Amino acid sequence: MRIGKIVRSSSHIDYVCQVYRPGETQDPPRPEDHAFGSFVRIATAGSSTIVGVIYNTVLMNPDFGVLGPRLSTSAELAVFSPDYLNEQATLIGIIAIGTLGPGAAAIHGVPPQTAQIDDLVEPMGADEIIAFHNHAGNGIRLGYAPLLIAHGSPLARHLLLNLIERLESLCPQARPPLQVLKANVAWRAAVEPLG
Amino acid sequence: MSEPIGTTKGPGQTAHEYTFITPDRAHGIKTGEFVYYLATIDGQERAILGRVARRSPVRLYPDGFLADPQVPPEAVAGMIGDLPNEPGLFEITVAILGYHDPALADLVNPRLPPHAGQPIYLADDQLLASVLNRKAPQAPGSAHVGSLLSRPAGAVPVVLDAATITSTHLAIIASTGAGKSYLAGVILEELLAPYNRAAVLVVDPHAEYDTLREMETVPSLAAEGYSSEVHIVRPDTIKVRVSSLTLPDLRYLLPDLSEKMHYHLGRTYRAVKRRYGRNWTMGQFKVTLRAGGSSKPVTDPRADEELDDQVIDAEREEDGTVGALIWRVNQLFDSKIFDDHHSLPLQELFRPGRCTVLQLNEIEQREQQVVVATLLRRLWQARLDTEKGLAQEGNENYLPYPTFVLIEEAHNYAPASNDAITSQILKTILSEGRKFGVAMGLISQRPGRLDADVLSQCMTQCILRIVNPIDQNKVAESVESVGRDLLAELPALSKGQAIIAGAAVNTPVLCRVRPRHTPHGAEDLDAPARWRAWFSQGVDQKRERDLAPLLGPENRSRSRLFR
Numbered sequence: 001m002r003i004g005k006i007v008r009s010s011s012h013i014d015y016v017c018q019v020y021r022p023g024e025t026q027d028p029p030r031p032e033d034h035a036f037g038s039f040v041r042i043a044t045a046g047s048s049t050i051v052g053v054i055y056n057t058v059l060m061n062p063d064f065g066v067l068g069p070r071l072s073t074s075a076e077l078a079v080f081s082p083d084y085l086n087e088q089a090t091l092i093g094i095i096a097i098g099t100l101g102p103g104a105a106a107i108h109g110v111p112p113q114t115a116q117i118d119d120l121v122e123p124m125g126a127d128e129i130i131a132f133h134n135h136a137g138n139g140i141r142l143g144y145a146p147l148l149i150a151h152g153s154p155l156a157r158h159l160l161l162n163l164i165e166r167l168e169s170l171c172p173q174a175r176p177p178l179q180v181l182k183a184n185v186a187w188r189a190a191v192e193p194l195g
Numbered sequence: 196m197s198e199p200i201g202t203t204k205g206p207g208q209t210a211h212e213y214t215f216i217t218p219d220r221a222h223g224i225k226t227g228e229f230v231y232y233l234a235t236i237d238g239q240e241r242a243i244l245g246r247v248a249r250r251s252p253v254r255l256y257p258d259g260f261l262a263d264p265q266v267p268p269e270a271v272a273g274m275i276g277d278l279p280n281e282p283g284l285f286e287i288t289v290a291i292l293g294y295h296d297p298a299l300a301d302l303v304n305p306r307l308p309p310h311a312g313q314p315i316y317l318a319d320d321q322l323l324a325s326v327l328n329r330k331a332p333q334a335p336g337s338a339h340v341g342s343l344l345s346r347p348a349g350a351v352p353v354v355l356d357a358a359t360i361t362s363t364h365l366a367i368i369a370s371t372g373a374g375k376s377y378l379a380g381v382i383l384e385e386l387l388a389p390y391n392r393a394a395v396l397v398v399d400p401h402a403e404y405d406t407l408r409e410m411e412t413v414p415s416l417a418a419e420g421y422s423s424e425v426h427i428v429r430p431d432t433i434k435v436r437v438s439s440l441t442l443p444d445l446r447y448l449l450p451d452l453s454e455k456m457h458y459h460l461g462r463t464y465r466a467v468k469r470r471y472g473r474n475w476t477m478g479q480f481k482v483t484l485r486a487g488g489s490s491k492p493v494t495d496p497r498a499d500e501e502l503d504d505q506v507i508d509a510e511r512e513e514d515g516t517v518g519a520l521i522w523r524v525n526q527l528f529d530s531k532i533f534d535d536h537h538s539l540p541l542q543e544l545f546r547p548g549r550c551t552v553l554q555l556n557e558i559e560q561r562e563q564q565v566v567v568a569t570l571l572r573r574l575w576q577a578r579l580d581t582e583k584g585l586a587q588e589g590n591e592n593y594l595p596y597p598t599f600v601l602i603e604e605a606h607n608y609a610p611a612s613n614d615a616i617t618s619q620i621l622k623t624i625l626s627e628g629r630k631f632g633v634a635m636g637l638i639s640q641r642p643g644r645l646d647a648d649v650l651s652q653c654m655t656q657c658i659l660r661i662v663n664p665i666d667q668n669k670v671a672e673s674v675e676s677v678g679r680d681l682l683a684e685l686p687a688l689s690k691g692q693a694i695i696a697g698a699a700v701n702t703p704v705l706c707r708v709r710p711r712h713t714p715h716g717a718e719d720l721d722a723p724a725r726w727r728a729w730f731s732q733g734v735d736q737k738r739e740r741d742l743a744p745l746l747g748p749e750n751r752s753r754s755r756l757f758r
Contacts, residue, residue, distance in 0.1 A: 108276070135273075135274075139270070139273070139274065140274060141273075141274055141275075141276075142274050142275050143274075143275060143276045145274075145275045145276075146275060146276060174274075176263065176265060176266045176270075177266050177270040177271045177273075177274055178274070179263070179266075180259070180260060180262055180263050180266050180271045181260075181271050181274060181275070183259065183262055184257060184259030184260065184262070184271075187259060188259075
């Protein structure tokens with residue numbers, strides 16, 4: 001299943017993906033497939049795959065603010081002006097957090113390669129997520145955590161909390177250190193803004 | 196040259212400090228440790244030595260990482276990145292001491308801090324042993340008191356310059372139980388070793404230097420034709436010739452006299468010296484006092500003998516003041532320490548290779564002070580007379596060698612709050628003693644109660660653990676040579692660890708006092724053990740038997756038994 005395709009980037013690690021709508025692909029994604037905090041992979045021309053996380057969602061709607069009457073109904077427009085419908089889109093922000101090479105060799109942090117326009121974005125399965133976080137059989141790693149915080153998104157801490165919770169369920173053996181990290185991030189995310 | 200341990204960051208808070216950054220992989224850069232950088236001085240590459248004054252971490256885990264005692268912070272930190280195995284990184288502040296100039300036998304500050312990025316090295320043991328000490332252990336004039344605290348025991352010996360100690364005075368300051376008597380014992384062992392053979396007197400108010408006697412049997416303290424000698428002077432053998440007392444001594448021994456009594460005492464003192472010369476006796480003093488202000492000549496043929504109290508009572512002046520003074524003087528002269536003719540001979544007390552321990556434990560404190568004051572005055576006069584050629588061999592004031600006097604509980608002899616009778620002679624010796632070969636070693640557990648002038652005149656200081664903040668401040672005020680960084684270590688020192696600073700070492704050092712050759716005599720009493728012994732089997736039965744009332748013959752009669 002494919003979530004969408006890369007349509008824009010605002011930095012080396014910050015990409016925008018347009019989610020496929022029904023009719024654009026054989027198996028269109030459901031909303032939970034591109035939920036906040038989902039791990040995705042971006043297939044590139046090279047041998048490795050960029051791993052990213054969905055950190056934002058924007059709904060594009062050219063009709064918003066156009067309050068005047070229409071001469072045609074929506075059903076008629078679907079027949080006579082199909083391009084018009086395509087201007088409505090769901091865009092998701094993806095932050096690249098590493099690469100997954102052949103043999104599940106994971107690199108956390110800024111990926112050296114970049115994604116190209118129209119590169120496909122796919123959801124990652126549980127096995128791939130575990131492989132990406134596996135630390136040479138010695139617990140798990142979230143080497144991208146400082147990158148997420150440094151990204152500056154207002155949702156960065158909540159995103160990290162979301163990822164940690166996901167990893168807690170996927171890797172129960174790594175729960176103790178994850179809980180310490182989660183408590184630390186949760187405190188900063190929940191208490192400091194109000195302090 | 197060893198591998199560098201860090202890299203210079205920049206200047207410190209003062210012109211004589213710099214900072215460097217180190218991961219300190221060996222965990223060896225402790226406060227008080229010595230490091231160096233290289234600089235070219237007058238065309239020659241020199242190792243500029245410095246002492247670590249402060250150490251502060253520059254990379255710490257967030258508090259949140261330390262939240263769960265079951266989860267080490269490394270496990271949390273390891274999850275979020277490829278962190279180095281050694282998260283510790285420290286900023287070390289170093290006080291620059293300088294390079295060692297063999298010609299000056301001292302450290303010379305080049306006033307040239309290292310530039311940023313310059314490597315810093317840990318000073319090796321050999322370098323430190325040669326730079327910190329002026330003498331090698333067991334060299335003539337050396338006093339090996341221990342080893343550098345920041346290095347393994349015995350790696351870098353700390354050796355004092357015995358000649359400096361025994362000319363410019365020594366102070367040993369510590370709280371109770373920190374090991375000051377132990378350190379004093381070590382210094383005494385060194386002074387009496389074959390390579391020094393000092394003439395030492397120990398003023399011992401608690402009789403805790405008895406064990407020094409074992410020095411006579413320690414092989415390392417003997418040499419061919421020499422063996423140190425320890426002479427214990429017990430309290431009952433201590434004698435003060437009354438004629439060695441000055442008028443202030445008498446006034447000190449007779450406190451709370453009225454103005455009129457002072458007048459009579461002074462007049463009597465002057466009169467007895469005028470009439471009987473320098474060696475007057477107690478009887479002569481009493482007779483002169485009794486004669487009072489009358490012009491009646493003293494015709495008593497027994498005047499130089501001890502007068503019987505009854506005679507005095509019968510002949511007592513009607514003047515109540517003089518009568519009261521006579522009573523006070525009688526009380527004073529009843530003390531067993533005063534004698535008409537004898538006093539402790541200086542040549543017996545002071546002799547090279549001999550340590551005389553003057554035990555004052557059974558003597559009242561004011562009398563202790565007078566014993567010490569008269570003794571120091573006699574010593575001072577003897578050294579003056581001998582050095583100036585006024586005393587010849589055979590004269591009781593002839594003392595042709597320097598002496599060292601170690602005084603325990605020195606705050607009792609030079610108190611800060613008021614002048615004791617010993618204060619003046621102590622100050623005289625401390626300020627002028629080096630010219631005439633009279634040196635003092637002062638030991639005190641309350642530097643706050645010790646006269647500040649007296650403390651500051653001791654040019655070598657051995658400071659052990661001090662917890663009391665008043666005492667710490669007093670030490671900081673009086674001891675100029677010890678930096679604030681070392682004084683901050685005072686409460687943290689353990690038993691047997693000392694800061695040694697001043698004239699006898701090239702730079703202040705943290706020292707681990709070496710084990711003594713002789714047993715330590717000031718161990719605390721084990722009260723619970725004594726209490727348990729009271730009830731031990733056999734002892735209590737014997738005690739009951741010994742204390743049982745004896746039955747007299749009448750009690751043993753048949754009628755008594757069967758009543």
